[in-house]
Amino acid sequence: MDNYRVKWVRASDGRPMVSAVSYDLPSAEHRKTALETEGATDIEIVKVRPGQ
Template identity: 60%
Template sequence: MQNFRVTWTQDGQPKRSGVAYDLPSAEHRKVRLEQETGVADVEIVPEKPGV
């Protein structure tokens, strides 16, 4: 199974999700971040196994 992390910038600071998600969950988290925090540069990035 491929895992993904969510990254974004908030208040000039780069942020990264503390957990890895499957793709549908990562997409859901991206939408929630955009709606709840107003950040617009949310990206879903593949996570290498074992990281």
């Protein structure tokens, strides 16, 4: 299984963020959609190695 993290810039203060957990691709895409709804910008799904 491939693992993914989500990176984004928080809308409230412009702070760059990275997910604390790894997701499978459908879950990462769901998280991206939720972040878009919250107003986050520069959202990126990044593939990572297991345990990274």
